[in-house]
Amino acid sequence: MKFDTPAGPNPIDRLRVVGQPLDRIDGPHKVTGTAPYAYEWHDVTERAAYGHVVGAGIAKGRIAALDTSAAERAPGVLAVVTARNAGELGKGRMNTATLLGGPAIEHYHQAIALVVAETFEQARAAAALVRVTYAREPGRFSLHAEKDRAIKPDGDTPADTAVGDFDSAFASAEVTLDATYTTPDQSHAMMEPMASLAAWDGDHVTIWTSNQMIAWSRGDVARTLGLAPEKVRLVSPYIGGGFGGKLFVRADAILAALGARAAKRPVKVALHRPLIANNTTHRPATEQRIRIGARRDGRITAIGHESWSGNLPGGDPEVAIQQTRLLYAGEHRMTKMRLATLDLPEGNAMRAPGETPGLMALEIAIDEMAEKLGMDPVEFRIRNDTQVDPEKPERPFSQRQLVECLRQGAERFGWNRRAAHGSVRDGRWLVGLGMAAGFRNAPVTKSGARARLQPDGRVTVETDMTDIGTGSYTIIAQTAAETMGLPIAQIEVKLGDSDFPASAGSGGQWGANSATAGVYAACMKLREVIATRLDLDPATAEFVDGEVRGGGRAVKLADVAGDGQIVVEDAIEFGDLDKQKQLSTFAAHFCEVGVDALTGETRVRRMLAVCAAGRILNPKQARSQVIGAMTMGIGAALSEELAVDERLGFFVNHDLAGYEVPVHADVPEQEVVFLDEADADSSPMKAKGVGELGLCGVSAAIANAIHNATGVRVRDYPITLDKLLPGLPDVA
Template identity: 65%
Template sequence: MKFDTPAGQNPTDRLAVIGQPHDRFEAKLKTTGTATYAYEHHDVVQNVAYGYILGAAIAKGRITSIDTRLADAAPGVLAVVTHRNAGPLGVGGFYVQRMLAAPEVDHYHQAVAVVVAETFEQARAASSLIRVDYARTTGRFVLAEQLDSAPVAPQMPFGGPTETHVGDFEPAFAAAEVKVDETYTVPDQAHAMMEPHATIARWDGDRVTCWTSIQQMNWGTRDLGLILGIPRENVRLISPFIGGGFGGKGTVQTDLVLAALAARVARRPVKIALQRPIMFNNTIHRPKTIQRIRLGASRDGKLTAVGHESWSGNLTGGRTEPTTLSTRALYAGPNRMTRVRLATLDLAEGNAMRAPGEAPGQMALEVAMDEMAEKLGMDPVEFRILNDTQVDPEDADRPFSSRPFVECLRTGAERFDWNERNARPGQVRDGHWLIGMGMAGAIRGAPIAKAGARVRLDRQGVVTVETDMTDIGTGSYTIVQQTAAEMMGVPLEKVVARLGDSSFPETPGSGGQQGAPSVTAGVYAACMKLREVIAQRLGFNAAEAEFIDSEVRSGNRSVPIIRAADDGDVLVEDSMEFGDLAKRFAIQTFGAHFAEVGVNAFTGEIRVRRMLAVCAAGRILNPKTARSQVIGGMTMGIGAALMEEMAVDKRFGFFVNHDLAGYEVPVHADIPHLDVHFVDEVDPVISPVKAKGVGELGLTGVAPAVANAVYNATGVRVRHYPITLDKFLDRLPAMT
């Protein structure tokens, strides 16, 4: 099925199931401990051995020798896999390079060996017996030292320019009546998901099956096939439940690759879970960025010049952090410039983390907007409204498919009692606490991609949907069930969703905020095909038939849908493909975040007192699960604002706080009641279901709203995240 014209009325508009606040399908499984995660498939994989990864003890250099003789002879050891016996690796390029030191070492804790033994304890003990000698070379670990040598990035992730120009920025900025020119830094951040990276791998001849924790099956089968040097169709990945990913499990990581390699060498199924202390340096993370924002405006508040330059670093061949994406789309301004530079750093790979680009980009842009509003003497909400646009700021002929940004701002201001804010910083006190309010706009792209599904109606009247879509805790099972139930006119309990198996029809998986709109469009396409077959079997005109209350109806005739399966199951498969609407329209999600904080005037302790997110993301498929996603994003944004930072040892090149004890994330005591409000909208341009993703919009804009609230409370502007007391304690206003 192809979607190339905006959607009209269709079965999803009934809203009998879609749009209703249903509980998550897998909630009971997770709360009772019966959901099976990657490391727990004990019943389907027998005779499993255990793998333990030994990470490199240097950040840059090469292995000069590996002596595994003591480990080979240790009790229970079946194999020790290194670059010497791993076998030929394929043409996966950068992905191959970073999986196993061979013998070059690219970053600290890069895998140098995998010990396979009968028990985990035996494998771990034997790993300590391996003698590795290195030739250390000088590494580059500090982004600030590489700025002058960093070239413009060769490409953006998923395409798009790394340097843009509209109008003539430099003279427009020089001539601007009011200017902001500041630099902001966002540190390296870790995904810190609850479930560690884990895989069980089993070979059957030249085919490998992996029970793993991965968000995107299509990338996983592609990349693992390339790395192992086998056809993609010889790779099967199974991932029914994922204990959090945030982009960190988007595609193959070392657990998956090395479990497959170890199983091939040991000739046994092998299970590997990355121990928590190795995850931070061995896998991917959000890379540090240094961002210069230049804004020019006329005295009346209209932006005349918008400039955003950003630097990030990565291993040779790695991707850049696309921080300028939101700046290119959020506000009007005739003269514009964005530029993304990429330095070479010898730290673990920087890659996608929830809302890559937009989240750290808005941590700079939305503080700069606050600074400009103050210079202009304008309310921050009204300043943003004044600079709204209904067309792409870089292409006036390309309108937004929908853009209720102003509605988000005005609704948020009203619901948050923004008019009670004192615009003069440091004036509101509650005992020893300085009280401040801040806000920020939010934007996140709304991508969508081809997605397929297989749908079956059986003799019990049960509709079963199969798709390789994954559920990383977002509620994918439930929205798939809702879509099928709505389309087929059956109760939700009559729909079974089977997800997370690469043998099912392909989707783009969970990532980039494209999972929900894509998979529901794929289910829509398959259900439309199923409706046609059922109507034909029951003697109806498919174009006129309605599917309601488990019946097919047309005119005065109705037949129970179950009758279509009297002679056997009805099985169809289809996918949704997309035309050029995404080129003709700018498709985004929008929001506004409001925060109130208290800052202790003596200790500098910051407490978030309340927050509100107002989100516009097309049709909200399930308000209950969507709200949960936004609250999760808000919590993550509080962490980014106030505590999250991977500290780099600048001498030896590794992240020092590489566990959940040293890497701080918010806990229950840090989070107050969080309020979420959804703007009532549909977007017929994105898909027949008219829904967009929302999970990453819940994060973008949160951290700068908190930062702006801290400034309003204290009068001290901190431009380097996280906002910790050492950066402002000595500048707090005196208590009298």
């Protein structure tokens, strides 16, 4: 199905199933332990061996000597895999560093060996017997130190943009702001670690893995192992969280395959927590300079945003300037990205890459500018709203309800009660309110599915789409049920298998809208085949209550298939509507905090998110996505930071004891509101993504609330108490 004109009325608009706050159909499997995760395929694991990964002990250099003899002699050991005996390996398109290092070492904890044994304990004990001698080389581990040597990166996203004459407009502006903000390296902390189980059948390998993008990763496994793609099968029906860290193949999948080949039996590998921070990907640190010039009436005349980040050679920058290209009006504009070469572990996608750190800076700067102008921060944002792409004024937004988000949020949150900085107390707590705008693009991408009408009238949907905790099973079932006129109980959904048609996958906030649109395409094709078989006009045939109706007849779906199945396959393919109009999602985040006047301890008291994100396919699941994102925003604002050892080049706090994520006690009252919206330019579903929007702007809202509570402005995240204490005595 080609989607190249705005969606008109279609079966989804009935909203009998789609748009309803239904419980997750996979919920019972998860709470009863019957949902198989990557490490838990019991029909395979009964005969599986265990692999334990050995990570490099230096950040840059070479292996001078590698002695595995003691490990090979250890009890229960079946094989030890290293670059010396693994055979010639390629590298996936999505990987910056090689997944099995040696003799060259590209980053700390790069995998250099896998020890395979009968039990996990034997594998772990034997891994400690591997002896490695390194030839260490000097490395670059500080973004700030390398900032002046950063270069203009190549890539799909332009590094620089310019509209008008920013320098002149900023120099002549009546009111100006010029400030620098920093965000730290951050780690994924999903509940399920990267884990895989591999088994060979001749020259075919099956890998049960925890991965968000099956089609991408199948191709990269094939490239790495030197196999034809059809000889690789990936299976990933349930994922215990991803956040972008599982977009690409990681070392666990490749090493499980290599270990299984060496041991001649299935092998399972899970990356233990200390390996996740340094061996896998993380959100890279940024340094951002923002300059804003405005007239005294609050109209922005010049806005400039420059961002520096670092990565391994060949890696990509953190695109922290992208929201600034679209969020606010302003005739004269400039954005720049620069990329430094660092020998730290790979920086890559983490929930809302680009916009998350970008808005952490921009939305503080906007508040600072409002204060300079003596304007209310909500009103300042409303005054600089734009209904067109500010860099391409000929291109309007498909829908943009940011102003409505801001106004509804202010009213619901009681924003009019916001007082002067440092003036509200609750005992020893200084209380403040803060807010920020949220923005995230809403891309779409090709997505396929297969639909089967079973003899009993049930419909089975198969697609390699994944569910990373977002509810893909349920919204796909809702889509099929709505399109086919069936109750959701009559739909079976099968996900996460490379034997199924390639989908959009879970990532980039494109997953829900694209994947359900692909399922809609397959179901509409199934409707066409069924109607044609019944000599009905597909354009007028009605599918409702388990029947096909038309021409004065009503035929049950169970009677159409007969003794066999009707099987169709289709994909949604998008035209250039996203080039004609800007597809984006918007939010307004509001927050109340308390800051202890004596210690600087910060507690978030209540939060509100008002979101405009197209048609909401399942409000219950969408709310869960947003409150989870808001919780991540608390961590980013107050505690999450990978501490870099700038001498040795690794993240020191590489476990959940030292890397502090929010816990239940940190999470306050959270309210989520979705505006009524259906975007006909986005897809036949008229939906957009929401899972990343819920994070964008949250940390800045908390930072702005802290400033309102204390009068202390912190521009370096996370806002820990040591950064507040120097400014608190006067307020206290």
